[in-house]
Amino acid sequence: MNDTLKASLKRLDRLVQIRQTYVSVAETAVKQAENELRRLEAAEREVAGHIRHTQEAIAYLDSATGHDVQSDETYLKSLETQRKQIQLSIEKANSNLEQRRQEWTEAMREEKIAAKLQERRLHQLERADEVAQQKAQDDAFIGRYVRTRLDK
Secondary structure: HHHHHHHHHHHHHHHHHHHHHHHHHHHHOOOHHOOOOOOOHHHHHHHHHHHHHHHHHOOOOOOOOHHHHHHHHHHHHHHHHHHHHHHHHHHHHHHHHHHHHHHHHHHHHHHHHHHHHHHHHHHHHHHHHHHHHHHHHHHHHHHHHHHHHHOO
């Protein structure tokens, strides 16, 4: 019985190690998704700043030709298009981040379950060892008792 418990404990130990690796990988994926989201948000802020700056430049032009205003408007449209694309990417990155967080949470939950099971098996093995040790002590005591009774 102890051999099966020891083998089971060894397998559980390996399972816990694997689950810990899954948690680490999932945590890394969350961090990468967070970094990607921050990068996209910074890009969106930068484009928004360019849009504001261009709008302000148009508003404060003293002498501008129709061509200048038209090229500035074209530039604004391209910035708006770029901004919309970045916003779509931000939505995708938010969705990806949420998915990565769920995977991380699930990996941590599974790792905790495996660790608890490992702990239970360890306690079960310790208890089996204690019982075996107590039985050996009882057998030794009974053997001495019987020998002393027989000697009398």
